[in-house]
Amino acid sequence: xxxxxxxxxxxxxxxxxxxxxxxxxxxxxLLLLLLLAxxxxxxxxxxxxxxxxxxxxxxxxxxxxxxxxxxxVILIAGIDLSVGSLTGATGIILGxxxxxxxxxxAILAAIVAGGLAGxxxxxxxxxxxxxxxxxxxxxxxxxxxxxxVLSGANSISQLPDSLGDLASSTILGVPTxxxxxxxxxxxAWYYLTFTKGGRTIYxxxxxxxxxxxxxxRVDFYSVLVYVISGALSAVAAVFxxxxxxxxxxxxxxxLELDTIAAVVIGGAxxxxxxxxxxxxxxxxxxxxxxxNGLNLLNVNPYWQGTAIGSIIVAAVLLERFLSARxxxxxxxGEEG
Amino acid sequence: xxxxxxxxxxxxxxxxxxxxxxxxxxxRTQALSGASFxxxxxxxxxxxxxxxxxxxxxxxxxxxxxxxDRGEIFxxxxxxxxxxxxEAIQGGVTMVMQETSLAPDLSVLENIYLPELxxxxxxxxxxxxxxxxxxxxxxxxxxHLPLRRPVRELSAGQLQMVEILKAxxxxxxxxxxxxxxxxxxxxxxxxxxxIMRLLAQGGKALVFVxxxxxxxxxxxxxxxxxxxxxTVASAAPAAEMRPAELVRLMxxxxxADIYARGxxxxxEKSTGKPVIExxxxxxxxxxxxxxxxxxxxxxxxxxxxxGAGRSECVEALFGLRRIERGTVRLSGSPFTARxxxxxxxxxxxxxxxxxxxxxxxxxxxxxxxxLLAHLGQRRSLGLxxxxxxxxxxxxxxxxxxxxxxxxxxxxxxxxGMQQKVVLARxxxxxxxxxxxxxxxxxxxxxxxxxxxxxxRRLARQGMAVLLVSSDFEEVIGLxxxxxxxxxxxxxxxxxxxxxxxxxxxxxxxPRSSAEATRSxxxxxxxxxxxxxxxxxxxxxxxxxxxxxxxxxxxxxxFARGSFPEIVDVSIPxxxxxxxxxxxxxxxxxxxxxxxxxxxxxxxxxxGLTLANDNALPDAAAVRASILDGPTTPATSVAARRH
Numbered sequence: 001x002x003x004x005x006x007x008x009x010x011x012x013x014x015x016x017x018x019x020x021x022x023x024x025x026x027x028x029x030l031l032l033l034l035l036l037a038x039x040x041x042x043x044x045x046x047x048x049x050x051x052x053x054x055x056x057x058x059x060x061x062x063x064x065x066x067x068x069x070x071x072x073v074i075l076i077a078g079i080d081l082s083v084g085s086l087t088g089a090t091g092i093i094l095g096x097x098x099x100x101x102x103x104x105x106a107i108l109a110a111i112v113a114g115g116l117a118g119x120x121x122x123x124x125x126x127x128x129x130x131x132x133x134x135x136x137x138x139x140x141x142x143x144x145x146x147x148x149v150l151s152g153a154n155s156i157s158q159l160p161d162s163l164g165d166l167a168s169s170t171i172l173g174v175p176t177x178x179x180x181x182x183x184x185x186x187x188a189w190y191y192l193t194f195t196k197g198g199r200t201i202y203x204x205x206x207x208x209x210x211x212x213x214x215x216x217r218v219d220f221y222s223v224l225v226y227v228i229s230g231a232l233s234a235v236a237a238v239f240x241x242x243x244x245x246x247x248x249x250x251x252x253x254x255l256e257l258d259t260i261a262a263v264v265i266g267g268a269x270x271x272x273x274x275x276x277x278x279x280x281x282x283x284x285x286x287x288x289x290x291x292n293g294l295n296l297l298n299v300n301p302y303w304q305g306t307a308i309g310s311i312i313v314a315a316v317l318l319e320r321f322l323s324a325r326x327x328x329x330x331x332x333g334e335e336g
Numbered sequence: 337x338x339x340x341x342x343x344x345x346x347x348x349x350x351x352x353x354x355x356x357x358x359x360x361x362x363x364r365t366q367a368l369s370g371a372s373f374x375x376x377x378x379x380x381x382x383x384x385x386x387x388x389x390x391x392x393x394x395x396x397x398x399x400x401x402x403x404x405d406r407g408e409i410f411x412x413x414x415x416x417x418x419x420x421x422x423e424a425i426q427g428g429v430t431m432v433m434q435e436t437s438l439a440p441d442l443s444v445l446e447n448i449y450l451p452e453l454x455x456x457x458x459x460x461x462x463x464x465x466x467x468x469x470x471x472x473x474x475x476x477x478x479x480h481l482p483l484r485r486p487v488r489e490l491s492a493g494q495l496q497m498v499e500i501l502k503a504x505x506x507x508x509x510x511x512x513x514x515x516x517x518x519x520x521x522x523x524x525x526x527x528x529x530x531i532m533r534l535l536a537q538g539g540k541a542l543v544f545v546x547x548x549x550x551x552x553x554x555x556x557x558x559x560x561x562x563x564x565x566x567t568v569a570s571a572a573p574a575a576e577m578r579p580a581e582l583v584r585l586m587x588x589x590x591x592a593d594i595y596a597r598g599x600x601x602x603x604e605k606s607t608g609k610p611v612i613e614x615x616x617x618x619x620x621x622x623x624x625x626x627x628x629x630x631x632x633x634x635x636x637x638x639x640x641x642x643g644a645g646r647s648e649c650v651e652a653l654f655g656l657r658r659i660e661r662g663t664v665r666l667s668g669s670p671f672t673a674r675x676x677x678x679x680x681x682x683x684x685x686x687x688x689x690x691x692x693x694x695x696x697x698x699x700x701x702x703x704x705x706x707l708l709a710h711l712g713q714r715r716s717l718g719l720x721x722x723x724x725x726x727x728x729x730x731x732x733x734x735x736x737x738x739x740x741x742x743x744x745x746x747x748x749x750x751x752g753m754q755q756k757v758v759l760a761r762x763x764x765x766x767x768x769x770x771x772x773x774x775x776x777x778x779x780x781x782x783x784x785x786x787x788x789x790x791x792r793r794l795a796r797q798g799m800a801v802l803l804v805s806s807d808f809e810e811v812i813g814l815x816x817x818x819x820x821x822x823x824x825x826x827x828x829x830x831x832x833x834x835x836x837x838x839x840x841x842x843x844x845x846p847r848s849s850a851e852a853t854r855s856x857x858x859x860x861x862x863x864x865x866x867x868x869x870x871x872x873x874x875x876x877x878x879x880x881x882x883x884x885x886x887x888x889x890x891x892x893x894f895a896r897g898s899f900p901e902i903v904d905v906s907i908p909x910x911x912x913x914x915x916x917x918x919x920x921x922x923x924x925x926x927x928x929x930x931x932x933x934x935x936x937x938x939x940x941x942x943g944l945t946l947a948n949d950n951a952l953p954d955a956a957a958v959r960a961s962i963l964d965g966p967t968t969p970a971t972s973v974a975a976r977r978h
Contacts, residue, residue, distance in 0.1 A: 195717050199704065203711075206699035213656065213694045214761065215680035215712030273699040 025267035029282045036289050044296040052296075056288055057178040058167075058243070062087075063258045064181045064284045065236040068188045069118075069229030070259040071280045075192075076205045076225055077272025078132040082121060083233045084255035085143030090114045091237035091247040092147045095156030103162050110234040117143065118230020122223035140256065147249040157246035167242040177239045184235075189277045197221060205272025261308060262287050265315040286311075350413030352377045352510050352541035353398060353429075358407035360393055360565075367393040368404070369565035375510065380532055380542045382552045382574065385562035386586050386807065388751075388779070391545050394562065395512045398543075399431035400424030411510070425451075430503035431512040438498055440488040444468075447487050448501045471501055475531045493524030500531065511535065512543040517551060529555050548641065549579050549841060561585040583837050587809050608632035610668070611769050611800035612684075614653070617662035622648045624824030626662075630769065635791065635801040637815030637832065639808060640844045645824040646804045647689050650771045654679045654686045667768065680713045685762030687755075689773040689804070695758045696746050702757055703728070703742040709761045724764065731760045736786055752783030759787060763794065770794065773804045788814055808837045808844075820844050820897075828897030835879075835899075839872060842881045842940065843897070853931070853942065856962055857884040860944050863961070864953050866924065867892060870931070872940030876901050878911060881940070890924035890947045907945060914941070917955045924948055927955055929962045 041047045066083045073080045090110040097106035117139060124135045169176045192198035200221045203211040212218045236255075241247040266283030268275020290311065294304055353375040360368040368390045375381050385391045396402040398409065400418030409416050411427065418424040421431075438447045446453065448471075449464050465483065472478040481490075481497055490498065496516055503511050513532070517525050532555060536542055544556050552559065552574070559577055561569040569585050610629045617626045622645035630636045638646045651657045653664060655673030664671050666682055673679035679686070688694035697705055704711075706728060707721055714720055732739055735756045746754060755775065762770060772791065776784045791814065795801050805811045811818055812832045820827045820843040827843050835843075853870045860868035867885035871878055871894075883896045893905035902911050906923035918925040924945040931939040942962050946952065 194719060196711055196714055196719060197717070199711060199719065203697045203700065203704075203708065206697045207693075209694050210688075210697050211708070211712075213654075213676055213686060213688050214708040215677040216708070217675075217677060217712070273697075 026276060026279045026282060029265070029267060029279060029286070033282055033286050033289065036286065036293070040289065040293045040296065043293075046296060047292075052292070054175060056285075056292055057175055059288045059291070060284055061177045061181050061239050062236045062252070063255065063262060063287065064281065065184060065232050065239065066229075066255055067259040067262045067280050067284050068184055068277065069225075069232035070256075070263050071188070071266075071268060071275060071277055072192075072201060072225040073132070073229050074205075074260070074263050074268050074270060075201050075272060075275055076208075076222055077270070078125065078222075078225065079136060079260065079270070080118075080121065080226065080229045081133065081136040081256045082117065082139035082143055083229060083259060084252045084257075085140045085147065086114055086117050086230055086233040087237045087240065087252035087255055088249055089117075089143040089147040089150070090234035091241050091251050092151045092156065092249055094234075094237055094241055095159060095247045096150060098159055098163070103160065107238050110237055111231050112234075114234030114237070115227050115231035118227040118233075119223065121230065122226030125226065126219050126222040144249075144253075147251075151249045153249060155246055155248035159241055159245040159247070161245070163238075163242045164245050165242075166239060177242070180239075184232075185277060185281050192277055197224070201225060202273055205274070207273070258287060258308075261312045261315075264312055270316075351375060351410065352412060353543075354410040354413075355394075355398060356408050356410075358394060358397060358409070359405045360390075360397060360402065361405055367565055368397075370407070370567075371562055371565060372567045372570065373398075373560055374571050375541045375543060377509070377541045378536055378539050379557045380536050380544055380555055381571070382556035382559040383543055383545045383562065384552060384559055384582065384586060388564075388777075389562040389586070390565040391562050392514065395431055395514055395543065395545055398424075398510075399429050399512055400427075401431070425503075425506055425508070428507065428509035429512070430506065430508040430510070431514060432496060432499045432503060432516060433514050438487045438495060438502075441486055443484050443486055444481060444490070444498055445483040447498050448505050450502065451506060467505075468501070471504060475534055477527070477531070480527070491524070493528070496524075496528065497531075504535075508540070510541045510543070512545065514545045516544075517546070517548065525551070549582060552582075553577075553579065563587075579838055579841070580836070583809060587807075608634075608798060611666070612653070612671075612802070613663075613665040614649075615663045617649060617652065617664065618660045618824075619648060619652045619657050620660060622824050623652065626821065626824070626826050628819045628826060628829060630800040630802050632768070632798050632800050633795055634817065635795050635803055635815045637811035637818040638802060638804045638821060639806075639811045639818050639840055640821035641806065644821040644844065646821050647773050649821070650686070650773055650802060650804055654684060654771060677712055680709060680765065680767075683768040685709070685765055685767035685770040687758055687762060687770070687772045687775055689777070691751070691754060691758060691777075696754060698747055700746055701743050702746050702749065705746045706742075706757050706761050706764070709765050713765065727764060728760075731763060735760055735790065752779045755779050756783065756787065759790065763790070767799065769800045769802065771802045771804070774806065775803070776805075776807070776810065808840045812837065812840065828899070830899055834877065836874075839874070839879050842872060842879070853939075854882055854884070856942055857882060859961065860884075860942075860958070861886050861889075864944060864946060864958065865950065866890060866944055866946035868942065868944045869894070869896075870940060870942055873902070873911065876903065878902050878905065879940075888947075890945050892923055892926075892945050910943075910945075916959075918946070918952050920948065922948075925950075925952055927958055929959050931962075 046052055066087065070080055070083060090113050093113050094106055094110040097109045101109065121132075121136055121139050124130055125132045165176070167175075167177055171179045192201065200211065200216045200218075203216055204218050204221060208218055236252070237247070240251055262283035263275065263280050264270065264283070265286055266275065266279030266281070268279060287308065290307060291304060294301075294307060351374050353373065355371070355373045358368050358371045371390060371394055373383065373394065383391050383395070393402065397404045400421045400423055403417075403419070411429070416427065418427060418429070424430070439450065442450070445464060445468055448468055452464070453459065468483055469478060472481060477497060481494055487495065487498060500511070516528060532542055532544070536557075544552070546552055556574050558571045559569065559574050559582065560567060560571055561582065563586060608631055611632050613629045615627045618624055622643070624645070626645070626649050628636065628638075638650070640646050648657060652659050653673070655676045655678055659672060666684075671682060673682065673684070676686070697708060700708075703721070707724060710724055711719065728742075729739060732742075737753060737756055741749065741753075746757065749757070759775070775787060775791070779787070791801055791803075803811065803815055812835060815832045817829060818832050818835065818840070819829045820840065822844055830843075857868040857870060861884050865886050867883060867889040869883035869892075870881045872881070873879070877899060878894060878901070879899045880894045880896055883894075890906075892907050894900050902908050905911065907921050907926045909921050910919040910926035910928065913919060914928045918927045924947055926943060926945045928941045928943045931942050944958060
């Protein structure tokens with residue numbers, strides 16, 4: 001056995017190989033994304049115009065922000081169905097607050113409200129041991145109802161122009177909202193890859209019991225991911241309201257499905273422990289491209305649901321197929 | 337013909353199962369390397385082996401759950417190869433598994449006849465009910481198994497019963513019981529054994545997979561032993577096999593060397609201050625009252641049978657279970673862990689029993705698995721992996737693991753290497769107390785010896801080690817001192833140099849015989865007064881496994897759990913001479929009666945010591961009432977004698 005020990009020299013190339021192997025799924029998805037882009041630019045001359053690119057960026061923002069939180073939740077093998085209605089409800093809270101509070105405070109109020117709703121989700125799921133599906137389904141209903149109650153079922157419009165700057169201004173030529181999205185993805189990537197909390201989240205999703213036995217704070221981080229998801233729903237609400245300076249209680253209906261789809265297309269496993277934030281970003285862009293492509297091709301918008309739905313199922317099938325093949329190499333192990 | 341027919345009598349019908357040269361490899365482990373097995377109709381045949389010997393794999397091959405890589409299986413003389421468990425059941429082979437495959441919301445009756453629910457045509461419930469009732473009557477179980485009750489509400493023993501009935505409803509000819517008694521109460525064990533005897537008398541061939549020696553000797557006719565995928569003893573008559581010999585066959589001679597100690601030798605090592613002191617610990621449902629102390633530099637073995645509450649006890653210490661009663665002191669100050677992280681920060685390491693479920697993060701690399709405890713106790717935000725890289729490299733070298741595996745997925749390693757990684761995870765934290773729960777389960781001999789050497793070295797450096805193991809050989813070989821647990825309480829604390837596997841097994845109180853001897857002891861003091869005890873003697877030393885006394889019984893100098901030298905007790909003459917009458921000594925009058933198991937195994941002595949001023953009963957009457965056996969309740973014995 002001792003003769004097997006080798007140190008040093010061939011370490012470097014193996015790190016590179018590991019990186020490539022680790023990112024295999026993302027590379028595949030990136031390839032798919034590029035193929036999609038090339039195909040669309042061949043089909044429609046309008047695709048590669050500046051205005052369409054800006055349009056694509058704009059459309060990525062809302063789904064993109066909420067998908068970060070959804071990724072955190074799915075990484076611990078949870079699910080958050082309440083993000084869409086929380087975006088709606090916190091948007092209403094933002095709109096109502098703006099009538100009396102300065103912009104930064106109003107934004108903060110919305111984010112705190114989103115975080116609190118997420119905390120309720122996480123606390124009941126973790127401490128009460130109720131399935132995430134059930135708890136967040138309940139919160140989805142409560143959130144939408146709160147949006148109607150608080151707004152009196154009317155949309156709130158004529159929001160201050162300072163809010164609109166978030167959607168219309170640019171930083172170094174990049175729309176501010178898209179820049180914020182990119183920064184958020186950078187922070188999330190760093191957190192999940194290089195911090196104790198991030199690795200704990202992966203460990204919980206892979207094997208919560210082993211994580212607990214090794215002394216990781218499983219309950220704390222299991223609640224935290226829902227808080228993050230709720231708070232990011234509110235951040236998305238801010239950008240949603242900024243876009244048209246108006247917010248409607250039915251806003252962001254169905255957003256939970258778009259985000260789950262993006263996360264799954266990005267290669268995360270609904271059983272937890274596997275998936276990356278970069279994969280999710282690619283998933284979001286693929287979703288937006290498909291929607292955009294269907295619009296450019298003048299496909300009846302009613303068909304979009306069918307297209308998106310089929311893609312989600314196809315992505316999961318692909319994952320099942322690939323992990324089954326991988327399973328043949330890693331499975332079985334010991335015998336009892 | 338082949339080896340396994342040695343015991344066959346000419347003209348005897350073909351073997352129920354005749355498996356020859358069975359090979360089976362999983363990805364990295366060779367589970368079976370040419371194992372063979374010969375099963376007759378009408379017998380109960382023990383299939384025995386240590387963990388990882390391949391007995392489960394073999395059972396799953398015979399019952400169609402797995403297919404063999406190589407080898408032949410003959411059933412009643414015809415070559416057979418089952419493609420699935422369903423085919424095997426149709427062919428008359430059923431395996432009754434620990435984890436049952438019943439439908440929890442269906443009734444007992446529906447589960448028994450589940451295969452028929454799929455058949456065409458109308459079901460006659462009345463017909464099914466009467467068939468089920470006659471099956472139950474046949475085995476005297478009608479009172480114990482309500483047919484209409486949903487399976488979800490049944491006890492573990494009843495579940496197993498349903499599985500058995502399901503097999504019988506399909507007219508199974510061969511029934512394999514895979515560790516059936518693991519979750520049974522003593523009564524359920526007795527009931528299962530009665531049924532197994534009836535089945536064997538009815539011509540069924542039964543395989544009893546177990547590592548409980550006591551049960552093996554009680555119920556089986558012949559024994560086949562597997563070791564590391566090979567058959568090392570084939571169909572040996574159980575009546576001619578001694579327990580010690582069976583243990584040797586199971587573990588092999590190689591094992592003796594791997595416990596070899598360093599220069600400090602056993603018993604001579606001086607140990608330091610108490611690291612953990614546990615007093616009257618209780619946590620439902622298994623742990624009732626446990627006390628022990630582990631000193632620094634000491635390896636304390638916590639021995640006992642499955643279900644004795646050992647794992648639950650150490651899990652409570654580590655914060656994985658809530659402590660209900662009792663006190664724990666760590667380095668002298670009171671300590672309770674509400675979560676593992678508190679135990680880790682207080683300096684406790686824990687290697688859990690089930691590596692897959694509690695030990696490994698499957699999606700992580702070796703490096704991240706190794707640094708998992710480091711990550712958990714870390715107070716700052718970052719990973720801090722680099723701070724540990726030097727000690728990680730050194731540890732890997734000590735454990736004989738190549739450095740290059742650090743970036744591999746943990747599941748690419750063999751079971752033994754995975755276990756080394758889990759061990760390294762905790763060594764890295766330099767805990768004061770290291771708890772090891774079954775540290776060598778499913779691990780090959782070479783890895784075991786590395787792990788043993790590592791544990792011993794850690795203890796030499798002053799770490800306190802608490803070892804939980806159901807492998808008695810391992811407990812004796814590795815520990816300095818052994819605390820035996822039985823049924824949620826500690827029975828004795830004994831230096832490992834003073835016990836062997838057989839005595840440990842008796843202290844651990846194998847359920848059925850312990851209950852039986854206890855009822856004999858109770859009956860004795862009830863009828864005659866004084867003190868009654870169950871002991872075994874080895875050279876100059878006496879081991880007392882159980883004792884029952886009336887108030888103001890004579891003082892004899894030993895009681896349950898003690899192991900004094902014979903010269904130090906109050907009745908040395910009687911213990912040495914063991915005459916067939918009451919022997920008078922200053923302390924009292926003593927009668928010893930040798931105790932034999934079902935097949936004549938030596939189970940030590942039952943003794944009765946009465947105060948000298950009593951009128952002595954007739955020795956023959958006492959002996960008769962002891963040998964009358966445990967099954968007769970004391971009162972009815974008394975009544976009959978009048």
